Amino acid sequence: MTAPDIDNAVPTLEVRHLRTHFETRAGVLPAVDDVSFTVPRGRILGLVGESGSGKSVTGFSIMGLVDPPGRIAGGEILFQGRELTRMRPAELRQLQGNRIAMIFQDPMMTLNPVMRVDAQMIEAVRAHSPASHKQARELARDTLGMMGIPSPEERLRAYPHQLSGGMRQRVAIAIAMLHRPDLIIADEPTTALDVTIQAQILSEVQKLARLHGTALIWITHDLSVVAGLADEVAVMYAGRIVEQGPVDAVLDHPLHPYTAGLIGSLPSLNQRGQRLRQIPGMTPNLLTMPPGCAFAARCPRVSGACVQAPAITSPQALRQVRCFHPGQPAIAAEFA
Template sequence: MSAPATLTDIPTLEVRHLRTHFDTRNGVLRAVDDVSFAVPRGRILGLVGESGSGKSVTGFSIMGLVDPPGHIAGGEILFQGRELTRMRPAELRQLQGNRIAMIFQDPMMTLNPVMRIDAQMIEAVRAHSKASHKQARELARDTLGMMGIPSPDERLLAYPHQLSGGMRQRVAIATAMLHRPDLIIADEPTTALDVTIQAQILSEVQTLARQHGTALIWITHDLSVVAGLADEVAVMYAGRIVEQGPVDDVLDHPLHPYTAGLIASLPSLNQRGQRLRQIPGMTPDLAALPPGCAFAARCPRASTVCGAAPAISTPAPLRQVRCFHPGQVAVSLEPA
C-alpha cells in the first residue's frame, strides 16, 4: 500500500482541462479551451503566445478574476490540492493577495493613485496578518529594498504619480511579494521596463522562487525572457496549449510549427539587412474557430488530416505537442 501524498508531493498549482468562455453577440468566444499544466514548488512556468492567444485569460481564471460575460465553463484549478473554482468567495479572498498573488502589466491596476505607497503596502500586509503598523511598515520597506528600489523609506512616502513608470511597476511587484506567496502569476510585468531593470527584477523573482519555494507563472510574448527565467514553457495558440516541455528543449528543438515560427521570427535570428521572417496570416477569430487545427491555415506542414482536431501527444520524454505533424527543428537563441 503506497504512502499518502504529502503537501510537498502535490504541485502548488494544477490546471486540468480548463475552459473559459465569453458569451458574445457573435457566439461563444473560447478564450481558454482545454488547457492543462502543473507548476511544482519553486518552479517557473513560462506561458507564451501572441496577443489574443488566451494566456492572460488563463491567469485571470486561476485568480478568479474573470468577469461577466466571461465564465469558467469547465475543468479544474487545484491550488495545493484545493479546488479553487468551487470555493466560496470568502475563502477565495483569503488566498488572493496572500497565498496567491498576481502582478499586472499595468501597475496602476495594483496601486491606488490617491494613497501613499506606505499606506497601500501596510494595508496589504495587515489584510492577511496580525502584524502591527510598525511591523507592516518594516516589511514593506524591506520588500522594496529586496526589489532593488533605492531609498525605500523615501519611496514609501511618495504617491504613485511621483514615481516613474518603471518604479511604479517595481513597487507593484514588491506589493505582490509582501506575503511571500506560494503562487505568483505575472502578466507581462516587465514589458515597459528598460533591459537593465528588467534583468534585475527577473533575477530577484528567480531567487524568490528558489529560496521560498514559490511557484511562478510568467506570462509573456518575449521568448528571450522565458529562455533565461523559466524551467518549463507552455506555448498557447487560439486558446489552447500547442506545445509544452522543458524550456531548453522546446526553444532549441521546437516540435510544433507555431513554436518554430515564433522562434524564427526573433530579430536575433534574422540576418542584418534582410526582412524579418514572420508567420503568414492572422490569428483566427476565437468566436468562429475553423474546424480541426486552428493553426492549419498558417502552417507549412498542414495536410488533409489537419481538418480534424489534433489530440495532445508525447513524441519525446517530458514533451507534449498538439499536432499531427510534429517535427524537431534545431534553433539557437544566441545572436548571430
C-alpha cells in the same frame, strides 16, 4: 511570516482541462479551450503566445478574476490540492494576495492613486498578518529595497502619480511579493522597464522561487525572457496550449510549427541584411474558428489530416505537442 506546511508531493498548481468562455452578441467566445498544466513547488512556467492567444485570461481564471460576461465553463484549478473554482468567495479572498498573488501589466490595477505607497503596502501586510504597524512598514521598506528601488523610505511616502511608470511597476511587484506567496502569476510585468531593472527583477523572482518554494507563472510574448527565467514553457495559440516541455528542449528543438515560427521571427536569429522571417497570415477569429487545427491556414506542414482537431500527444519524454506532424525541421525552410 512563514507559509503553512506544504506536502511537497502535491504540486502547487494543477490546471486540468480549463475552459473559459465569454458570452457575446455574436456567440460564445472560447478564450481558453481545454488548457492543462502543472506547476510544482519552486518551479517557473513561462506561458508564451501572441496577443489574443488566451495567456492573460488563463491567469485571470486561476486568480478567480473573470467577471461576466466571462465565466469558467469547465475544468479544474487545484491550488495545493484544493479546488479553487468551488471555493466560497470568502475562502478565495483569504488566498488572494496572500498565498496566491498576481502582478498585472498595468501597475495601476494594483495601486490606489489617492493613497500613499506606505499606506497601501501596510494595509496589504496587515490584511493577512497580525504584524504591527511598525513591523508592516519595515517589511514594506525592505521589500521595496529588494526590488532595487532607490531610497525606499522616501518612496514609501510618495503617491503613485509622483513615481515614474517603471517605479510604479516595481512597487506593484513588491506588493505581490510582500507575503512570499506560494504562487505568483505575473502578466508581462516588466514590459515597460529598462533591461537593467528587468534583469534585476527577474533575478529576484527566480531567487524567491528557489529559496521559498514559490511557484511562478510568467506570462509573456518575449521568448528571451522565458529562456533565461523559466524551467518549463507552454506555448498558447487560439486559446489552446500547442506545445509544452522543458524550456531548453522546446526552444532548441521546437516540435510545433507555430513554436518554430515564433523562434524564427526573433531578430537575433535573422542574418544581418536579410528580411525578417515571419509567420504568414493572422490568428483566427475565436468566434468563427475553422474546423480542425486552428493553425492549419498558416502552417507549412498542413496536410489532409489537419481537417481534424489534433489531440495532445507526447512524442518525446517530458514533451507535449498538439500537432499531426511534430518534428524539428530547419526553421528557415518553413518560414522563409
